Amino acid sequence: ELKVEQNPLFLSMQEGKNYTIYCNYSTTSDRLYWYRQDPGKSLESLFVLLSNGAVKQEGRLMASLDTKARLSTLHITAAVHDLSATYFCAVTTSGTYKYIFGTGTRLKVLA
Amino acid sequence: DAMVIQNPRYQVTQFGKPVTLSCSQTLNHNVMYWYQQKSSQAPKLLFHYYDKDFNNEADTPDNFQSRRPNTSFCFLDIRSPGLGDAAMYLCATSRERGAAYIQYFGAGTRLSVL
Numbered sequence: 001e002l003k004v005e006q007n008p009l010f011l012s013m014q015e016g017k018n019y020t021i022y023c024n025y026s027t028t029s030d031r032l033y034w035y036r037q038d039p040g041k042s043l044e045s046l047f048v049l050l051s052n053g054a055v056k057q058e059g060r061l062m063a064s065l066d067t068k069a070r071l072s073t074l075h076i077t078a079a080v081h082d083l084s085a086t087y088f089c090a091v092t093t094s095g096t097y098k099y100i101f102g103t104g105t106r107l108k109v110l111a
Numbered sequence: 112d113a114m115v116i117q118n119p120r121y122q123v124t125q126f127g128k129p130v131t132l133s134c135s136q137t138l139n140h141n142v143m144y145w146y147q148q149k150s151s152q153a154p155k156l157l158f159h160y161y162d163k164d165f166n167n168e169a170d171t172p173d174n175f176q177s178r179r180p181n182t183s184f185c186f187l188d189i190r191s192p193g194l195g196d197a198a199m200y201l202c203a204t205s206r207e208r209g210a211a212y213i214q215y216f217g218a219g220t221r222l223s224v225l
């Protein structure tokens with residue numbers, strides 16, 4: 001059974017600081033996704049990572065994928081308050097249309 | 112313009128009173144999903160359709176049913192809602208094939224059970 005774990009579960013950080021969220025998954029996966037969710041809102045797709053070594057960047061967020069280690073990271077550079085949200089990673093397995101979500105990381109950026 | 116539309120945004124029902132949530136899409140995607148998300152938890156997949164092929168998750172209660180009358184619409188029926196069914200229900204779609212199976216989410220329906 002495919003399992004997806006994130007850490008940390010909660011992250012409180014100061015504006016201007018850097019930090020990394022980790023996403024580990026238990027079996028081979030061919031695609032990894034990062035989503036953002038604001039309180040009471042739906043999920044917004046941030047990144048799709050398709051291959052080993054893939055790196056995507058958007059603003060202060062950068063995501064990477066290491067399929068050999070079964071690890072993805074979401075790096076936050078010089079955090080700002082607007083980044084406060086819950087971030088989920090999700091993986092799919094080849095040939096299925098099922099997404100397995102991680103536990104989520106609740107990020108709070110303090111001014 | 113919204114591509115995955117859920118109605119209603121908020122739904123209040125009484126314990127045991129059937130309720131239907133709707134989802135429509137303008138993306139012409141083959142795959143549609145229903146997720147249940149409770150507070151501070153990850154979305155939990157209830158079922159998904161690949162075209163008309165229905166795929167139920169093993170742990171989805173029988174109380175939850177779904178219909179997909181055509182490509183654009185999908186419904187979630189909760190036959191006898193219990194207090195534990197209060198949650199956000201998210202509909203999502205994805206393409207059959209493509210560079211990546213990106214999911215597009217609707218805004219969600221927040222269900223309250225009194």
